[in-house]
Amino acid sequence: MCGIVGLFLKDPKLEPQLGALLTDMLITMTDRGPDSAGIAIYVRPEEGHAKLTVQSANAAADFKGLDADLSAAIGGPVTADVKDTHVVLDVPADKLDAARSAVTTLRPGVKVMSAGEAIEIFKEVGLPKDVAARFGVSKMSGTHGIGHTRMATESAVTTMGAHPFSTGPDQCLVHNGSLSNHNGLRRELIRKGMTFETQNDTEVAAAYVSQKLKEGEDLGTALESGLDDLDGFFTFVVGTHNGFGVVRDPIACKPAVMAETDQYVAFGSEYRALVNLPGIETARVWEPEPATVYFWER
Amino acid sequence: MQTFDLGAEGLRALNSSLHALKGQTNMTAWEVINPKGAHAIAAGVDAPVDITVRGSTGYYCAGMNKQATIRIKGSAGPGVAENMMSGTVIIDGNASQYAGATGRGGLLVVKGNASSRCGVSMKGIDIVVHGSIGHMSAFMAQSGNLVVLGDAGDALGDSLYEARLFVRGSVKSLGADCIEKEMRPEHLALLADLLKRGEAEHLAKPEEFKRYGSARKLYNFNIDNASAY
Numbered sequence A: 001m002c003g004i005v006g007l008f009l010k011d012p013k014l015e016p017q018l019g020a021l022l023t024d025m026l027i028t029m030t031d032r033g034p035d036s037a038g039i040a041i042y043v044r045p046e047e048g049h050a051k052l053t054v055q056s057a058n059a060a061a062d063f064k065g066l067d068a069d070l071s072a073a074i075g076g077p078v079t080a081d082v083k084d085t086h087v088v089l090d091v092p093a094d095k096l097d098a099a100r101s102a103v104t105t106l107r108p109g110v111k112v113m114s115a116g117e118a119i120e121i122f123k124e125v126g127l128p129k130d131v132a133a134r135f136g137v138s139k140m141s142g143t144h145g146i147g148h149t150r151m152a153t154e155s156a157v158t159t160m161g162a163h164p165f166s167t168g169p170d171q172c173l174v175h176n177g178s179l180s181n182h183n184g185l186r187r188e189l190i191r192k193g194m195t196f197e198t199q200n201d202t203e204v205a206a207a208y209v210s211q212k213l214k215e216g217e218d219l220g221t222a223l224e225s226g227l228d229d230l231d232g233f234f235t236f237v238v239g240t241h242n243g244f245g246v247v248r249d250p251i252a253c254k255p256a257v258m259a260e261t262d263q264y265v266a267f268g269s270e271y272r273a274l275v276n277l278p279g280i281e282t283a284r285v286w287e288p289e290p291a292t293v294y295f296w297e298r
Numbered sequence B: 001m002q003t004f005d006l007g008a009e010g011l012r013a014l015n016s017s018l019h020a021l022k023g024q025t026n027m028t029a030w031e032v033i034n035p036k037g038a039h040a041i042a043a044g045v046d047a048p049v050d051i052t053v054r055g056s057t058g059y060y061c062a063g064m065n066k067q068a069t070i071r072i073k074g075s076a077g078p079g080v081a082e083n084m085m086s087g088t089v090i091i092d093g094n095a096s097q098y099a100g101a102t103g104r105g106g107l108l109v110v111k112g113n114a115s116s117r118c119g120v121s122m123k124g125i126d127i128v129v130h131g132s133i134g135h136m137s138a139f140m141a142q143s144g145n146l147v148v149l150g151d152a153g154d155a156l157g158d159s160l161y162e163a164r165l166f167v168r169g170s171v172k173s174l175g176a177d178c179i180e181k182e183m184r185p186e187h188l189a190l191l192a193d194l195l196k197r198g199e200a201e202h203l204a205k206p207e208e209f210k211r212y213g214s215a216r217k218l219y220n221f222n223i224d225n226a227s228a229y
Helices: A013-026 A059-063 A066-074 A095-107 A128-134 A180-192 A199-216 A220-229 B011-019 B185-197 B223-228
Strands: A003-009 A036-042 A050-056 A079-083 A086-092 A111-116 A119-125 A144-150 A172-179 A232-239 A243-248 A258-261 A264-268 A283-284 A294-297 B002-005 B029-033 B051-055 B068-073 B090-091 B107-109 B125-130 B143-148 B164-167 B180-183 B209-215
Touching: A003 A013, A003 A172, A013 A036, A013 A128, A013 A144, A013 A264, A036 A128, A036 A172, A050 A095, A050 A119, A066 A086, A066 A294, A086 A095, A095 A111, A111 A119, A119 A128, A119 B029, A128 A258, A144 A172, A144 A232, A172 A199, A180 A199, A199 A232, A220 A232, A220 A243, A220 A294, A264 B125, A264 B223, A294 B180, B002 B011, B051 B107, B125 B185, B143 B185, B164 B185
Parallel strands: B002 B029, B029 B051, B051 B068, B068 B090, B090 B107, B107 B125, B125 B143, B143 B164
Antiparallel strands: A003 A144, A003 A264, A036 A119, A036 A144, A050 A086, A050 A111, A079 A086, A172 A232, A232 A243, A243 A294, A258 A264, A258 A283, B164 B209, B180 B209
16 A cells, blocks of 8 residues: 655746645545655746755765765766755756766765656655655755655655655656566666666666656657566556656556546545645546546646 | 634544434534544444535544444545445545445545555445555455546456456556456446435546456365465
8 A cells, every 4th residue: 555646837926825735634544654755846847947856864974065076077067955964955957967967976865866857856764744845945946756655565755765766767656566577577677778776676667667658659658568577566656857648557446546637637646635735626537547648738 | 513623622633423323313414524534434324414625634534424424525544434334435535545445335436546555345335436446455355346537557357256346447457366358238237326315427428448357266265276375
């Protein structure tokens, strides 16, 4: 059991409330998984800017002077916004790859949570309310976001084992379920050049989708391919810089409810997660069909 | 009428009040407001009372129901009326997975659609769905009746025992050992009664349905199939 929430805004007027709405939805799902929690927020990108979100168990030492050191290493301006154990590093968009490789050289203790023009990922061990509060998620605005609260089955309860997993620029994936062929798939993906941080099954699904996107498939096609290649139980919610996708395995025993209005598309593991959204009383509410890909792009 | 605000008073207070109703009671009409998808609303009731839930419910609403009539003025989450013993549960909206699972008696009416595994392992319950049902419905269903005015998903009635399945629309596929059967006069009479009790007599006629049941080939171990196990 795990809890997933997601919100894809169609109405820009709701964007300042994205973090608050998503935090409330995620806290409602706490009893589906108290081990760890995480949120991916897609913030409207600034022209020419990109972001690295990195985490450290030793934040005070690792983040001290990191902006200046990184700036010197990539030869461009860097600003740092420290949030508890994470720091969001704003870098020139054309230097994102250089910054990503430099940051772990400069500070070997840090882990890259996400990289891209819009995405920021915050995740830690603990309850959703505590994790969201540590990172001030409820004050964040954005265009879409995904949250997850974990009851671990396949790998250790650690920060890196928490969802969302991000394995490509502006991409993330969360999962309720368990995969049975992830070890074999991980080996194949490593041969294709993907790298992995954990032994977690979900990270393999995320990397699988990233690999397909890299090969030129769109999000919908990549998720369709996943239905053939991923074996196990899953409800996945996936984010890209401008998209939001949902897919369930053919047995579909992991719960999923969706709601759509003129203002948003929302996902919850349970209807409870959606009850405080504006206009939910008149929203179209449905359960995603098994083995059917749903995605929205702006 | 007893009105209970679930948001203010909480689930445990509601269910304790309902469980305290034994045998005959003067408090026969209950209304639950602000359900907001909470779990186990009115589960385990054992009294001839009428409960109306004003909104959508989470897991296991009306589970194990005995005697009560429970109306959900919204949609129901997974396992609604699971293992119902008697009484009636009427859902105005849709029902999630395994509605009426293992039900032993009573009547479950879903006015919208029911999701996968509707009536799984049913043991005597009657289920009337005005819309369609999802895959693996009536898996290992043992007795009782499942009436579907719309369509059925994949693997209907897989490994079925003696439950009777009536579907008006299409069946995406039949599960192992489930076959279409002849509709005899007693089945039409049974269906007419179920449609009436299921508040669907104005929506469909018994002659419009097909009947499905067990081919009874999986009942006993067959040595010729040993290699398949």
